[in-house]
Amino acid sequence: MTFQLSTPITYLPGVGPQRAQVLEKELGITTFRDLLYYFPYKHIDRSRLYYIHELTADMPFVQVRGEILSYEEEGVGRKRRLIAHFTDGQGILDLVWFQAGTFKWIKKSYPSGKQFIVFGRPTVFNGRLNIAHPDIDPADTLQLGKMGLQPYYNTTERMKKAGLNSRSMERFTSTLMQKLEDYTLPECLPESILHQLALVSRDRSLRDLHYPATADALRRATYRQKFEELFFIQLGIQRYARQRQQQVSGHVFSVVGTLFNLFYHNYLPFELTGAQKRVIREMRRDMGSGKQMNRLLQGDVGSGKTLVALLLCLIALDNGYQACLMAPTEILAEQHYATFREFLRDMPVRVELLTGAVKGKKRRTPILEGVRTGEVQILIGTHAVLEDTVAFARLGLVVIDEQHRFGVAQRARLWRKNTIPPHVLVMTATPIPRTLAMTLYGDLDVSVIDELPPGRKPIETLHFWTERPESLYRGIRTEIAKGRQAYVVYPLIKESEKMDMQDLENGYAELCHVFPDLRISKVHGRMKSAEKDAEMDRFVRGETQILVATTVIEVGVNVPNASVMVIQNAERFGLAQLHQLRGRVGRGAEQSYCILVTKYQLSQETKQRIQIMCETTDGFEIAEADLRFRGPGDLEGTQQSGMAFDLHVANLARDGQLVQLARDVANRILDEDPAQNRPENARMWAYLRQLNPVDIDWSNIS
Ligand code: ADP
Ligand code: MG
Numbered sequence: 001m002t003f004q005l006s007t008p009i010t011y012l013p014g015v016g017p018q019r020a021q022v023l024e025k026e027l028g029i030t031t032f033r034d035l036l037y038y039f040p041y042k043h044i045d046r047s048r049l050y051y052i053h054e055l056t057a058d059m060p061f062v063q064v065r066g067e068i069l070s071y072e073e074e075g076v077g078r079k080r081r082l083i084a085h086f087t088d089g090q091g092i093l094d095l096v097w098f099q100a101g102t103f104k105w106i107k108k109s110y111p112s113g114k115q116f117i118v119f120g121r122p123t124v125f126n127g128r129l130n131i132a133h134p135d136i137d138p139a140d141t142l143q144l145g146k147m148g149l150q151p152y153y154n155t156t157e158r159m160k161k162a163g164l165n166s167r168s169m170e171r172f173t174s175t176l177m178q179k180l181e182d183y184t185l186p187e188c189l190p191e192s193i194l195h196q197l198a199l200v201s202r203d204r205s206l207r208d209l210h211y212p213a214t215a216d217a218l219r220r221a222t223y224r225q226k227f228e229e230l231f232f233i234q235l236g237i238q239r240y241a242r243q244r245q246q247q248v249s250g251h252v253f254s255v256v257g258t259l260f261n262l263f264y265h266n267y268l269p270f271e272l273t274g275a276q277k278r279v280i281r282e283m284r285r286d287m288g289s290g291k292q293m294n295r296l297l298q299g300d301v302g303s304g305k306t307l308v309a310l311l312l313c314l315i316a317l318d319n320g321y322q323a324c325l326m327a328p329t330e331i332l333a334e335q336h337y338a339t340f341r342e343f344l345r346d347m348p349v350r351v352e353l354l355t356g357a358v359k360g361k362k363r364r365t366p367i368l369e370g371v372r373t374g375e376v377q378i379l380i381g382t383h384a385v386l387e388d389t390v391a392f393a394r395l396g397l398v399v400i401d402e403q404h405r406f407g408v409a410q411r412a413r414l415w416r417k418n419t420i421p422p423h424v425l426v427m428t429a430t431p432i433p434r435t436l437a438m439t440l441y442g443d444l445d446v447s448v449i450d451e452l453p454p455g456r457k458p459i460e461t462l463h464f465w466t467e468r469p470e471s472l473y474r475g476i477r478t479e480i481a482k483g484r485q486a487y488v489v490y491p492l493i494k495e496s497e498k499m500d501m502q503d504l505e506n507g508y509a510e511l512c513h514v515f516p517d518l519r520i521s522k523v524h525g526r527m528k529s530a531e532k533d534a535e536m537d538r539f540v541r542g543e544t545q546i547l548v549a550t551t552v553i554e555v556g557v558n559v560p561n562a563s564v565m566v567i568q569n570a571e572r573f574g575l576a577q578l579h580q581l582r583g584r585v586g587r588g589a590e591q592s593y594c595i596l597v598t599k600y601q602l603s604q605e606t607k608q609r610i611q612i613m614c615e616t617t618d619g620f621e622i623a624e625a626d627l628r629f630r631g632p633g634d635l636e637g638t639q640q641s642g643m644a645f646d647l648h649v650a651n652l653a654r655d656g657q658l659v660q661l662a663r664d665v666a667n668r669i670l671d672e673d674p675a676q677n678r679p680e681n682a683r684m685w686a687y688l689r690q691l692n693p694v695d696i697d698w699s700n701i702s
Helices: 016-027 032-036 100-109 157-161 166-179 191-196 202-210 215-247 258-267 274-287 305-318 330-343 361-373 408-412 434-440 469-481 498-514 529-540 575-582 604-615 619-630 656-672 679-691
Strands: 042-045 062-074 081-087 092-097 115-120 122-125 128-132 135-138 149-152 294-299 322-326 351-354 378-381 395-401 423-428 445-449 460-465 485-489 520-523 546-549 562-567 593-598
Touching: 016 157, 032 166, 062 092, 081 100, 092 100, 092 122, 115 128, 149 166, 166 202, 202 215, 215 434, 215 656, 215 679, 258 305, 274 294, 274 305, 274 423, 274 445, 294 305, 305 322, 305 330, 305 395, 305 423, 322 330, 330 351, 330 378, 330 529, 351 361, 434 656, 460 604, 469 485, 469 562, 469 593, 498 520, 498 546, 520 529, 529 546, 562 575, 575 593, 575 604, 575 619, 593 604, 604 619
Parallel strands: 092 128, 294 423, 294 445, 322 378, 322 395, 351 378, 395 423, 460 593, 485 546, 485 562, 520 546, 562 593
Antiparallel strands: 042 149, 062 081, 062 115, 081 092, 115 135, 122 128
């Protein structure tokens, strides 16, 4: 039988059905290939032995050889510990364990007088050198000369409970390496790239990532693997973008006509900012080109994207087409609808709203009918506008607000068979770091609004403590006395979490108690849509002074008179989310405040997050920091991007330059081999197909 990477992991000696189940559940490993791609997170040099007298507390990992002289137990209760006095004949070192349940087993396993190799991180406690929870092996079983750089694998709590630790993983991968001995892992990059960038082969790098002979071999293997991961993502995206360019034509919007001019010269309540004018020019050029527009509009909260969207819709209408604006939530869709209605109140334009909440034949049917005949010129809604029942007469433009939930695949759904696809504008207030944007939205052209409307004062951000609410209340009182309004937001990570609801209810009750003279609204995701709207409305109209809410207000809501944003349990929010929430204030001309409330006790990372928020209002700075803290995997939408996005080694936050290189090389390859049929690239195209099994066929999207 020939060796196959797709062999189920149960066939690996030492794994068996039970462990296979744990591996699958915890790490998603089901085949030899999965195991091969489960790379260690670090290596430690185990070729060298130290003497105890050489050790200092600032060394990372060390190993010493010697014997245990005696055991002793110290402390009581949770401080109980087992100490072994260990010597190499020249010095003394304490080995320490803290789990009382294991003491008996340890004493039995490591009897005094026998030679062991002890491995761990040295520290100094009470003036004595010690290693806590060391790795211990009998000296005669460990062949240090052969160990070299030892791999360390991440394992989960559940795995440890099932007896699978880093050492077990090491046994599995080394068994796999033995199986791979007579097998060469096929190359997937063309010779030209390997040569040009001096990359090691795929075979070499996959082995060396686990068992490198030297630190240099590890570095070269890592570099090769990083490049490969980023390269195939870029190749997929760039190929996709080119294909679309070639195969898909777009509606030609050649005129800026009556409606646009009527609005621009008579009803536009303010002058556009320079940045707004520029991005509109960029998009007009796209829409007049005969190609389909696919553009991402980035602009910080409050930069005036909605108005840009509205002007674009008017251009579509002027050219005889309908436009559709899609928002991720009902509240946002409703707010856009209200904004459009307000701006267009004296214009002969029919705008309708379609969300899941718009029910009942009486309301729904005429809207759908109007969309079908073309009488409804602008349709605003949630995902509901994508349903099959919604058939446009002549859809020319789709604007997607807050795109994180809309990856490539979702955007592709906007196509209908045998029709020219609409122009697509994706808008986001979440600044996306360059390397991430190149990866997630690399198929889109990008426009940026980098200027806020005039007269905005930067928001001041303050950090307050849960334990001392008086100063918070005083601040809210002062602002409301000036006629302003305040948001108080509670985290609601899961709508179902009882605890979170309790926080919100308690907070609401307390505010009612502290401010008996004020009117307070309350909005959360569990309320009925109509109820929610009514409460929001009261706040928007200024009938209530405080809005207590969960994150349903996160994006888009616009109440210029609100000048205070209080975020309770701010430690539970990510940076991007805090920035979004903060963007709800500072929309009028007066000074606004964002108050982050946390308890005293905070982790180091949380402190840093809060500090960044207090120091800067620059969305891009915050996004970069967010990427550093959390990594791209947590960012909403990475899964749905529709592209192969399986980064094992590469890191978008750290490997920015490599992303650029990968993109350049991918573009060069596509320039040289546009038909994708040059034999020297065959293995690369085949590998790409394997990564992206669902090719999007532009002639046949239904
Ligand atoms: P975004 O969607 O980018 O967060 P909005 O479109 O909601 O921002 O705009 C924020 C506020 O600024 C709105 O009240 C809007 O009417 C106002 N606005 C937009 N453009 C301008 C401008 N050029 N001058 C003054 N105010 C503007
Ligand atoms: Mg907006």
